[in-house]
Amino acid sequence: MSTISSTGAGPPFGAGLPAAPDLRKKARPLETVIRTILMVSAFLSVAITVGIIFALIRPVIDFFAEVPFGDFFATEGTHAVLPLVGGTLMTTVIALLVAVPLGLGAAMYLSEYASRRARRVLKPTVELLAGVPSVVYGFFALSFVTPTLLQDILSLEVGFTNALSAGLVLGVMVIPTVASLSEDALTAVPQSMRQGSMAMGANRMQTTLRVVLPAALSGVAAAVVLGMSRAVGETMIVTLASGNLKNLSADPREDMQTMTGFIATTAGGENAVGSTSYNELFAVGMLLFLLTLVINVISIALVRRFRQVY
Amino acid sequence: MSTHPATASTRPANSEGREISMMTGLHGDAEREVPDVPPDPVMEALKLNVFYGDFHAVHDVNLSFGKHEITALIGPSGCGKSTVLRCLNRMNDLVAGARVDGEVTYHGQNIYARKVDPIAVRTQIGMVFQKPNPFPKSIYDNIAYGPRVTGMKVDNMDDLVEEALQGAALWDEVKDKLKQSAYGLSGGQQQRLCIARTIATKPDVILMDEPCSALDPIATSRIEDLMLQMRDDYTIIIVTHNMQQAARVSDRTAFFTARPDETTGNRTGLLVEFDRTSNIFANPADKRTEDYISGRFG
Amino acid sequence: MSVATSTAREVTRTVSTGRSKDKSLGSLVFLGALWFSLFFGVMVLLVLIVDTAIEGSPRFDSALITEYGSRVRPESTGFRAGILGSLWLMVFTALFAVPLGIAAALYLEEFADGDRWWNRLIELNLQNLAAVPAIVYGLLAVAVMALMGFGRSGIVLGGAIALALLILPVIIITTREAVRSVPQEIRQGSLALGATVWQTTWRQTLPSAVPGIATGTILGLSRAIGEAAPLIVVGLAGSVRFDPTGVMSEITALPMMIYSLTSNSQEEFRTAASAAIIVLLIMILGLNALAIYIRNKFQKTW
């Protein structure tokens, strides 16, 4: 006690204040200016979306002034877009056939089996796959998957480029997207549900498949949908490995150009600004943007629903 | 422990189960004259109501805080003590969805009036929090932060830092390591640093929200001693769920409780009794106060 | 405390009894499948790197990074223009995207009232932007460039705008996470001393969030440096043979050069492309290592 009172015996401090201090609002111009700058920056993100639509709409209008709607949404013809949609659909489906089971499997292992320490090492390892540039994946599809895996090992009759090879590699690229988001969803399922299941005598596999997975379903669905968005929008793999042929076909061994592949190939070539093929680029781009927008909104809605539950 | 032998030996570490009046006596405050009503009140709350969204958290609180007195707000957890305290320096403005009705006056001015600047309010009415929250900076910079951001005119910052640390009874312990991180201090020292930090901006009123609940008994008693010293210079309002603490340090006590709403079942906090601390503990007027004081939770 | 330990013990017991039942064949097959899923990706990555490295090994020479691309001497074609171009693009991308992204994130975390509809709209919009295909940002950059009167020209400015737009959502999202991890108590302590919201943000929140922001930014840049699709659309060519000199300078980028070489069937070019891929992967790995280093070295644990 003595130490305290001796140290505290300083001069009176804070005493003698005016009876009615001034509490009136002060102008803080710096504060206002900074706040405005920050707000404008945040609103810019909305401007980007609006900007995308505006950037695309002019050439699209010009395009449809020259090419009838029916010629664009057609299965055949120079301006037909449906073969491109078909190509995108084919590579996306193949990709999801690879990425969903593998991504979900990895997620289930990470959330239900791995120790906390193992997860800290393994999760970034899986995510490494997302860090590989897509042009590298495209090169890999051409230099390894098609010649070595498909032609030599599986003895498939495929050409230098084909939808199958592109789709498979695309799937590998999408694995981390599916795995990472699914893992978040599975981990968010309350521990009490697992305990309840195990207390009733279920083993880990049964608990994972019958209790945890259904409980996390909308979160896992969001992961799959976001993976789909990635596959639809990915460009370099399909540009390099899926071929440059507009081809509406159900045979994955054939060449199939996708929407993104078309944009990259056309943009890479010589097209005068304002020419029909230049405008077609934007028409396909608009379709791609709207398609992924719908997919993304579905994914966001699913995540929201999942968050509301837990 | 070894640095404060006096504290450790004169005051048993744990004071549970001892008579309240005795403990008040330990500080030699039994003789302190506490007037019937708060003397020239610095702050007053008038029909204060607080809402978090639709939830009515606090109902019709009227309080008055006497100059250079220590007022304790006690009551069961969730009865709105922190909520009331945060209203007193407009910290509730920062809670999304919080709405305040009624008046809080400071030297007669309603601090919720349109033309009042909440930042000016907070420089006059400082706050110390439950968990010590020093900034991730040096001890010196922690103290200097307030004067710097408020643009206080300071002749010599070193002197101000020393003065503030002296005022919080921390100077001797830290004077050789002012440039070291505040995170190297013990919990009790961190809390006194937070008090020093508040003192440095030369406030008039200091609000403390359970300032000792995260501290051990020795650190707690040092802060209690400090509060008694600071009473000469500041008006102090402290929230505590420790009744002995209220009895030991405060001149006046406000007892709150929470009453469930008949229709919604929401527990709305209200003020039950506000009196001199000696009265609240010796002969409470309200049955609910008596039950709470005597440990029968009401 | 005691409640926590007893719960923990109970969990351990449930888990261990669960494990004894996990010995059934079905369970083992299931576990094996999960293991396979986890390591499939790693195996692919390994094959990719080894295969590419072997194919590119004849070209691990200094000419690879010091020489410009050459059609006539494929055996000593180099990627100097692409490497320099990628570095330039990275710097300008960061210059555009980082201040803007941090500003937007600070507004959303520290100033915005999350209940307002427009702030919720920004939120939704950001989540969508993070998943918009990279190539669409190329189209947007073309439009922005056209507005500024440049049209489709493969210059530093266009490429950097495309990449900055691409990684802006990433930077905003990671900055928000970093800012959010700074404890509320620090803000309250500062505000209670009479600091303004901006003073609190600038002097307390932001300094504490810097490691997280740096990590997120570097990861965003490592994504940008590997992108080719938006650059194709903006009009970058694979065949630039000079060093960049300014924002209006025509450039190429390493992924662009790799792309333009893969369509070439001449063996020497494929070898060079493989070697260039290894260079690109090393650059990306370096950035990731830097990000991890910053995170581990400077990240505060509260």
Ligand SMILES: Nc1ncnc2c1ncn2[C@@H]1O[C@H](COP(=O)(O)OP(=O)(O)O)[C@@H](O)[C@H]1O
């Ligand atoms: N930020 C907040 N948002 C919503 N409700 C709150 C918030 N803070 C406190 N409350 C509610 O207000 C009531 C009073 O809380 P509080 O003032 O913290 O009580 P005390 O400090 O007496 O324990 C409680 O029911 C609490 O749940």
Ligand SMILES: [Mg+2]
């Ligand atoms: Mg409280």
